[in-house]
Amino acid sequence: GQNIDQPTEMTATEGAIVQINCTYQTSGFNGLFWYQQHAGEAPTFLSYNVLDGLEEKGRFSSFLSRSKGYSYLLLKELQMKDSASYLCAVKDSNYQLIWGAGTKLIIKP
Amino acid sequence: DADVTQTPRNRITKTGKRIMLECSQTKGHDRMYWYRQDPGLGLRLIYYSFDVKDINKGEISDGYSVSRQAQAKFSLSLESAIPNQTALYFCATSDGQGSSPLHFGNGTRLTVT
Numbered sequence: 035g036q037n038i039d040q041p042t043e044m045t046a047t048e049g050a051i052v053q054i055n056c057t058y059q060t061s062g063f064n065g066l067f068w069y070q071q072h073a074g075e076a077p078t079f080l081s082y083n084v085l086d087g088l089e090e091k092g093r094f095s096s097f098l099s100r101s102k103g104y105s106y107l108l109l110k111e112l113q114m115k116d117s118a119s120y121l122c123a124v125k126d127s128n129y130q131l132i133w134g135a136g137t138k139l140i141i142k143p
Numbered sequence: 144d145a146d147v148t149q150t151p152r153n154r155i156t157k158t159g160k161r162i163m164l165e166c167s168q169t170k171g172h173d174r175m176y177w178y179r180q181d182p183g184l185g186l187r188l189i190y191y192s193f194d195v196k197d198i199n200k201g202e203i204s205d206g207y208s209v210s211r212q213a214q215a216k217f218s219l220s221l222e223s224a225i226p227n228q229t230a231l232y233f234c235a236t237s238d239g240q241g242s243s244p245l246h247f248g249n250g251t252r253l254t255v256t
Binding site (some may be wrong): 038042064065067069074075076077078079082084121123125129130131132133134135136 | 183184185186187188231233241242244245246247248249250252
């Protein structure tokens with residue numbers, strides 16, 4: 035079966051750096067997405083990786099290793115507004131999106 | 144104005160009732176999707192449509208039906224609501240390009256009592 039694993043919950047301190055991991059086992063790979071979702075709101079797109087390596091976008095970076103079935107989202111200079119769930123999703127060989135359950139990130143002052 | 148609009152935002156209904164959730168978009172995207180989200184679970188695909196004449200079942204289509212009335216409108220119906228259909232429902236659109244993300248509506252919180 036297809037599976038995406040993320041930690042259920044993480045806690046970090048305002049101003050610090052946090053890394054949210056995502057491992058996947060899917061039938062084929064056609065790209066990996068990260069979304070941010072504040073409680074009760076819609077997911078919003080953060081990043082897309084299809085080739086190995088690091089994609090940087092301001093305070094957020096996303097890394098992909100296809101050979102390891104692994105990605106991480108790195109958030110720097112954490113702000114209270116970064117408290118949210120972070121969803122990892124992979125496009126499989128049929129271009130269908132497979133979603134992880136999300137990681138709830140709690141930021142403490 | 145939101146690019147993807149869902150109505151209603153909240154709905155409480157009784158077991159056995161038929162209800163419809165509506166979605167409209169101004170993004171001009173051909174592809175539209177309905178997902179449900181439950182605590183502790185990933186987004187699960189109910190139905191999707193790649194154009195007005197194309198409707199496809201997702202992984203959890205039982206108990207649901209959809210209608211693509213126009214390129215911009217995609218509605219989800221629960222034929223006879225049951226309590227385990229209580230969830231947060233999202234409509235989403237995409238332009239179908241490989242790297243393009245989904246664009247989500249603000250969601251409908253449905254409670255079936």
